[in-house]
Amino acid sequence: MSARVLVGVKRVIDYAVKIRVKPDHTGVVTDGVKHSMNPFCEIAVEEAVKLKEKKLIKEVVAVSCGPQQVQETIRTALAMGADRGIHVEVSGKDYETLGPLQVSKILAALAKKEEASLIILGKQAIDDDCNQTGQMTAALLDWPQGTFASELAFEADKLKVVREIDGGLETIKIKLPAVVTADLRLNTPRYATLPNIMKAKKKKIAMVKPADLGVDVSSRLEVLKVDEPPTRQAGVKVETVEDLVGKLKEAGRV
């Protein structure tokens, strides 16, 4: 069937860490904080590896954009079964302002270069919750997209995607090449096994710069301020229903 799948993996602050805002309010503290692979990206890698095990695709390539540390994330993908990795080097100020638009330009360029026929991404990252990269990548490539996928199947020359939408489940059939974004229930990511972690050491990670792909990573967005959510205020106790309605009217809630 199709030869190559590109899987995007993002290195984010670990989900279990308590996030703290930097004292200068320009962002959150990332120094010395535990990072790991975005959980939806894990689901994306798992799906790609499953397709390879079913012999529906030939090669899984894991891609990540960022500084040296993202190689850890790529290695995790390799330990789960990806065949090789591509590290797109972005560091310093460029990395701080790296967002979905630049990443989707990079992924689009890589998809053409690697002649990938399927891109699987996590539906969103847990740090910025953008939920944009998959959609933008598809638009840039003019490829069909199957977002919020909870089921993926090959049917003849098309991809059947069951999507989780507000109204329930929607099944669509899209032609390849395509972009799919993984939702929570698509699969359960495997644990890397000790032998696979050791094999991953021998797998190659190629290094590439955005400029080599003809992509300009400068941001069109400027973050003005980052604040913690407002602390929860104490409530007020009322005696009667009339009091309650009165207070709600006062607060402009009814």
Place this chain on the structure above:
Amino acid sequence: MAARALIRGVRLGSNSIGRPRSLIFNSLHRRGIAACIDPSIGLTDEQKEFQKVAFDFAANEMAPHMAEWDQKEIFPVEAMRKAAELGFGGIYVNPDVGGSGLSRLDTSIIFEALSTGCVSTTAYVSIHNMCAWMIDTFGNNEQRERFCPDLCSMQKFASYCLTEPGSGSDAASLLTSATLKGDHYILNGSKAFISGGGDTDVYVVMCRTGGKGPKGISCLVVEKGTPGLSFGKKEKKVGWNSQPTRAVIFEDCAVPVTNRLGTEGQGFSIAMKGLNGGRINIASCSLGAAHASVLLARDHMCVRKQFGETLANSQFLQFKLAEMATKLVASRLLVRQAALALQDGRPDAVSLCSMAKLFVTDECFSICNQALQIHGGYGYLKDYAVQQYVRDIRVHQILEGTNEVMRMIIARSLLTES
């Protein structure tokens, strides 16, 4: 995070080696995160990956069941087999017989992480690993191929049989006899306090084939179902309840000579070499419990209020927590150093392993005990995990060589050198 909303309505499904979905986003399972006691500091990328798998497995497959396994005294065969699928059944056993071929340091890191999920189960897995290693290292190829693959996959489970009712610390005085008759040894005697005894399949037994003292001891592998092999009642213990402990009884039990590991008279040396690694493993299990307890104590201090402020504002408790963290890091460094010494074959390896076992099991018990104290009355309730860590690691100061025997080994090393 938007992701937390997803916990609602998530099916708790999991395939054989995947993780329960609901726990992917469960922020209650803090996977060892606190900068100064972060156990991944100083590790290679590969070791960090091993540690990550072990932490994830502990948080998802073990920690949710740790209390139930303890209360109902369940030997969690399924969970251990899942662990074996990931390579945890024979971590430092040769890959050609199904092991993972990792180093002692890698092993220590893995057991330390697994132990945060359940000390008792991890400790049993470490004993199982020790037995698999002994067969791998001292067995001939036929024995290695016969036993190791099943042990590494945990198709079969193993037990280490050295201690007897009459010989604990004085292990070399053991009495279980193995008399040669044709091509079989006939075993008579009994072993006490055997972890896994009665539920495991392969018993690595130290028995007397020759004269008195250590030189008369050989090592035999006895399989469950051999006529003459029986078990005592399941002991009721303070902790380590997810593994059964029984006496192992031999009554004219015939074991083929082809089941002997190494030569006659080599048994005691094999047993002691197994224990060097076993001591690092047990100390690593104590580390995991202490690490988890420090985090539990810290979290409790941030939440519990008395005298109008959280416990975290009390300087005494801040200092207490700092001392616990310092002891934890010091212990960790000692265990990892001992692991390096053992894997590199350094001359100080045996003493260092003994020092590590002595220091770390004592310090970590003290850490867990203090964590319990910090919890106040809640620390004494079985609803809170800290008491299980305390109960489970208390025995680490006793088995695999009491901490008193560790002192003997270290003193001997100091006094016989000149």
